[in-house]
Amino acid sequence: MVSSQPPPGSLGAGYRALVVDDEVPLAEVVASYLLRENFEVTICHNGTEALAVARDVDPDVVVLDLGLPGIDGVELCRQLRTFSDAYVVMLTARDTEIDTIVGLSVGADDYVTKPFSPRELVARIRAMLRRPRTASAPVSPAGQVNPDSQPTRVFGPLSIDIGSRQVFLEDEPVALTRTEFDILAALSSRPGMVWTRRQLIEAVWGEPWVGNDHLVDVHVGHARRKLGDDPADPRFVHTVRGVGYRMGTGQ
Known part of the structure; x- marks a missing residue:
């Protein structure tokens, strides 16, 4: 050493x-x-x-x-x-x-x-x-903070507490990595809005990042498994084919 x-x-x-x-x-x-x-x-x-x-x-x-x-x-x-x-x-x-x-x-x-x-x-x-360990407000696809949204976001049985960086499913904590949490934080900041992979890269990894956008798919896949979210019949994170992802309950 x-x-x-x-x-x-x-x-x-x-x-x-x-x-x-x-x-x-x-x-x-x-x-x-x-x-x-x-x-x-x-x-x-x-x-x-x-x-x-x-x-x-x-x-x-x-x-x-x-x-x-x-x-x-x-x-x-x-x-x-x-x-x-x-x-x-x-x-x-x-x-x-x-x-x-x-x-x-x-x-x-x-x-x-x-x-x-x-x-x-x-x-x-x-x-x-540069990605904060804690956050009190969501970010937009351009990386801008939105002060109007609540720090805790609820999607049916799923709760995302932005301030404490904790996720609960049916009141049970879900252990996510920092990157998995940051992706959920970005997606949940604009429920229903479609985020492209590049927008998620810029919001989570930062604009200087260069590499394969497939990285987003892998981390989204891990987060989905931990949330018990079936990609074929999702409750929370929905794939928009050819574009990216959006978050919200229902189709």
């Missing part, structure tokens, strides 16, 4: 990043870019050590290689999600749909395919960290 800290009082001081990759030179390059952006950075080269370190340092973001020896990135992310809500960016050597789905299915927020630009990676991380 290697740990480095930014200068005291620097612009981004206070954000903690954990970089997990068995390719030592690559891990050091990623860490150097994050340090330039004033992150406090810890590097690990295996999954077992990374789990212990994550419990200790409580990172805000984890950059995680999918192909780690021993405990691989998928299992590490699965275990990480049992105690941490850190943003997770998965690094994969193969740009295939199955890699994307496997990585995101265990709670990763984004993925980057090797080889990648460290600047792009840092830009994605910055965009994620």
Whole structure:
């Protein structure tokens, strides 16, 4: 494990990043870019050590290689999600749909395919960290706050408490990742309105994000399963074929 800290009082001081990759030179390059952006950075080269370190340092973001020896990135992310809500960016050597789905299915927020630009990676991380942990008002497709809507939104048996970032179904809490919650928060801010995938990308990931819009479909799918929402007969999140998604009860 290697740990480095930014200068005291620097612009981004206070954000903690954990970089997990068995390719030592690559891990050091990623860490150097994050340090330039004033992150406090810890590097690990295996999954077992990374789990212990994550419990200790409580990172805000984890950059995680999918192909780690021993405990691989998928299992590490699965275990990480049992105690941490850190943003997770998965690094994969193969740009295939199955890699994307496997990585995101265990709670990763984004993925980057090797080889990648460290600047792009840092830009994605910055965009994620601009997303608030709490919110008191919804956002529009243009990212504008709507002060007129209530912070708790009710769709039949489903309640979305924006202020506490909690979701309840039949009065029982539903455990969502940050990204899954943020997608529901965006969709529920304009019930009945159709959101395109690009609008959801801009509202949830931020405008600098670049990548496959399929990322939205994967996270919507996870949220639906946790809500028991059948895509063929949805109660809450409806697919508008060829366009995107809308939220509301009924068809």
